Amino acid sequence: MEFISPTVIIILGCVAVLLFLQWKNLRRPPCIRGWIPWIGAGFEFGKTPLEFIEKARIKYGPVFTVIVMGTRMTFVTEEEGINVFLKSKEVNFELAVQNPIYHTASIAKNIFLKLHEKLYITVKGKMGILNLYKFTGQLTEELQEQLQNLGVHGTTDLNKFMRHLLYPVTVNILFKKGLFPTDERKIREFHQHFQAYDEGFEYGSQLPECLLRNWSKSKKWLLALFEKNIPDIKTYKSAKDNSLTVMQAVLDLLEMEANEQKSPNYGLLLLWASLSNTVPVAFWTFAFVLSHPNIHRTIMEGISSVFGTAGKDKIKVSEDDLKKLPLIKWCILETIRLRAPGVITRKVLKPVKILNYTVPSGDLLMLSPFWLHRNPKYFPEPDLFKPERWKEANLEKHAFLDCFMAFGSGKYQCPGRWLALLEIQICIILIFYYYDCSLLDPLPKQDALPSERKWVQRSSASRYEYQDLNLIDEKTGMERSKVIYLVKDIQLIKTGGMRGDSYFIGMRSLGQQGCIPEDGGLFLLCCIDRDWAVTQCFTEEAFQAITDFTDLPNSLFACNVHQSVFEGEESKVTLMTSLFLALSLELPEEFYLDKFREVTQYNNCLSQSFENMLSP
Numbered sequence: 284m285e286f287i288s289p290t291v292i293i294i295l296g297c298v299a300v301l302l303f304l305q306w307k308n309l310r311r312p313p314c315i316r317g318w319i320p321w322i323g324a325g326f327e328f329g330k331t332p333l334e335f336i337e338k339a340r341i342k343y344g345p346v347f348t349v350i351v352m353g354t355r356m357t358f359v360t361e362e363e364g365i366n367v368f369l370k371s372k373e374v375n376f377e378l379a380v381q382n383p384i385y386h387t388a389s390i391a392k393n394i395f396l397k398l399h400e401k402l403y404i405t406v407k408g409k410m411g412i413l414n415l416y417k418f419t420g421q422l423t424e425e426l427q428e429q430l431q432n433l434g435v436h437g438t439t440d441l442n443k444f445m446r447h448l449l450y451p452v453t454v455n456i457l458f459k460k461g462l463f464p465t466d467e468r469k470i471r472e473f474h475q476h477f478q479a480y481d482e483g484f485e486y487g488s489q490l491p492e493c494l495l496r497n498w499s500k501s502k503k504w505l506l507a508l509f510e511k512n513i514p515d516i517k518t519y520k521s522a523k524d525n526s527l528t529v530m531q532a533v534l535d536l537l538e539m540e541a542n543e544q545k546s547p548n549y550g551l552l553l554l555w556a557s558l559s560n561t562v563p564v565a566f567w568t569f570a571f572v573l574s575h576p577n578i579h580r581t582i583m584e585g586i587s588s589v590f591g592t593a594g595k596d597k598i599k600v601s602e603d604d605l606k607k608l609p610l611i612k613w614c615i616l617e618t619i620r621l622r623a624p625g626v627i628t629r630k631v632l633k634p635v636k637i638l639n640y641t642v643p644s645g646d647l648l649m650l651s652p653f654w655l656h657r658n659p660k661y662f663p664e665p666d667l668f669k670p671e672r673w674k675e676a677n678l679e680k681h682a683f684l685d686c687f688m689a690f691g692s693g694k695y696q697c698p699g700r701w702l703a704l705l706e707i708q709i710c711i712i713l714i715f716y717y718y719d720c721s722l723l724d725p726l727p728k729q730d731a732l733p734s735e736r737k738w739v740q741r742s743s744a745s746r747y748e749y750q751d752l753n754l755i756d757e758k759t760g761m762e763r764s765k766v767i768y769l770v771k772d773i774q775l776i777k778t779g780g781m782r783g784d785s786y787f788i789g790m791r792s793l794g795q796q797g798c799i800p801e802d803g804g805l806f807l808l809c810c811i812d813r814d815w816a817v818t819q820c821f822t823e824e825a826f827q828a829i830t831d832f833t834d835l836p837n838s839l840f841a842c843n844v845h846q847s848v849f850e851g852e853e854s855k856v857t858l859m860t861s862l863f864l865a866l867s868l869e870l871p872e873e874f875y876l877d878k879f880r881e882v883t884q885y886n887n888c889l890s891q892s893f894e895n896m897l898s899p
């Protein structure tokens with residue numbers, strides 16, 4: 284008896300603990316754990332996070348938890364959860380983001396926590412409503428300068444165009460006038476590294492850097508760029524007034540707090556925050572407007588009524604001018620609604636009650652502006668681009684529509700939101716003032732979810748042709764046709780081949796050289812939105828013909844990839860590099876250099892490494 288009772292007590296104790304844990308779990312939101320310990324639902328979730336969230340919402344209801352890489356993420360999708368996310372004192376922004384900040388910008392958690400509030404106040408003040416007027420003139424000037432470089436007529440990828448416009452403008456305004464490189468090679472390097480850093484940001488915020496070699500390389504390149512330029516940024520004095528740039532204000536604060544060594548890291552964060560959403564939003568606003576002829580026309584009429592008929596002269600844009608063109612702001616906000624960030628996050632400090640559930644401390648509370656903006660309860664006909672819905676918002680008083688959460692909310696709402704809106708407004712005014720634009724192809728598919736791996740809705744690649752409104756070409760004296768077009772871009776995918784291998788496939792528009800071999804084909808062209816009607820295959824001969832660079836101007840690559848890719852490039856190696864970049868294949872440099880060598884010996888082209896790189 285004496286021997287049995289401790290055993291019984293232990294068993295009863297275990298049962299009691301188990302029952303208690305079960306009871307505790309019963310009160311927690313339904314949980315998607317996946318079947319692999321620690322990784323949880325990481326794989327399914329990582330593939331298409333937005334789609335995953337929506338499916339889980341339908342299956343489990345408005346509050347649910349997903350275990351990903353050892354982290355409990357609890358999603359809230361309806362009022363009650365949203366209210367807790369926005370208003371509860373038990374949830375915290377800084378603790379939710381300190382880890383990603385540590386990974387992506389190498390800012391130690393204790394330094395981040397110590398400085399965050401002061402830095403936020405500084406940055407918010409510099410870009411707040413009261414200071415916004417200071418940016419209007421600078422933005423107009425910088426944008427006009429960039430547009431001048433564009434010349435009078437040409438064809439380019441719309442996405443690339445927006446980057447070429449907004450990277451230098453944003454850098455020169457927020458950091459120091461003239462900081463953005465003007466040398467072709469350096470510009471290209473900047474684009475390459477910033478894009479790699481931005482594209483890999485989600486992975487970079489969660490995985491150790493040693494697993495992301497190329498991302499890490501780009502991060503180091505950008506940090507080194509700031510390291511080199513910090514002294515110049517510090518001593519820069521604006522010719523117009525004595526005001527500090529946003530980065531100068533940050534540097535002053537870091538100096539005061541004796542944390543100057545972290546200046547390049549904060550530079551990198553500011554750079555990323557200022558460009559990563561603004562560029563895709565500018566792209567989509569432009570694309571939405573061009574694909575709605577009535578809206579486009581009304582905007583053009585508005586611009587002519589405020590600035591007169593288009594001409595070559597530089598114009599000045601004032602606050603009053605902007606007020607006379609509300610439709611442009613509505614279009615931008617409507618675009619942001621539709622292309623909002625996938626999630627924003629807070630850390631639960633003490634258990635919080637949502638509906639009948641208790642969300643435990645330590646969970647990350649997640650809110651998806653993307654899905655919130657698609658709820659018809661809050662935004663009727665949510666999938667339609669309807670700028671007029673913004674008439675209801677009290678924009679004069681700087682209020683957005685209820686449940687518009689693209690800039691986050693609460694204490695640490697995006698401090699750059701007014702600047703982002705202003706930048707895109709002026710960008711649209713100037714482009715439409717100087718260039719005549721029209722759309723020849725339909726808008727790229729809005730719903731990019733199945734292939735969407737990012738939280739933020741990226742812009743898809745589209746081509747765009749612009750034409751100066753001065754219809755007479757100064758050089759030739761001839762009249763120019765007036766076209767701008769937006770073409771769906773092509774994605775590289777892979778398929779099975781006749782030898783039972785998987786092949787690397789893909790090209791931009793095929794021209795006559797494309798054909799569909801009956802044996803399964805070697806190279807397949809596929810539209811980014813999986814529109815199979817434009818899918819075509821190459822034969823081996825066709826592939827060899829198009830990779831023959833000896834007759835470059837006539838090769839299929841040269842015909843179909845924009846001419847500028849090849850301009851000024853001497854070596855074929857660089858050509859190949861540009862080509863892969865042009866095809867939006869963000870592959871590591873060593874890889875495509877290797878690829879170039881391999882391509883010349885066609886049989887090696889299908890190496891295992893290639894396969895691995897392309898595997899999703």
Ligand code: HEM
Nearest residue numbers: 556557560561564627689690691692695696697698699703
């Ligand atoms: C359309 C463009 C933009 C969108 C959609 C956007 C969105 C966001 C979101 C969702 C957050 C997190 C807020 C939260 O969790 O409550 C954020 C934070 C931030 N944004 Fe933006 N943003 C945009 C443009 C900009 C620009 C142009 C800048 C700078 C010039 C900027 C600077 C920042 C900074 C510094 C933070 C971090 C705030 C903190 O540490 O507390 N953003 N932004």
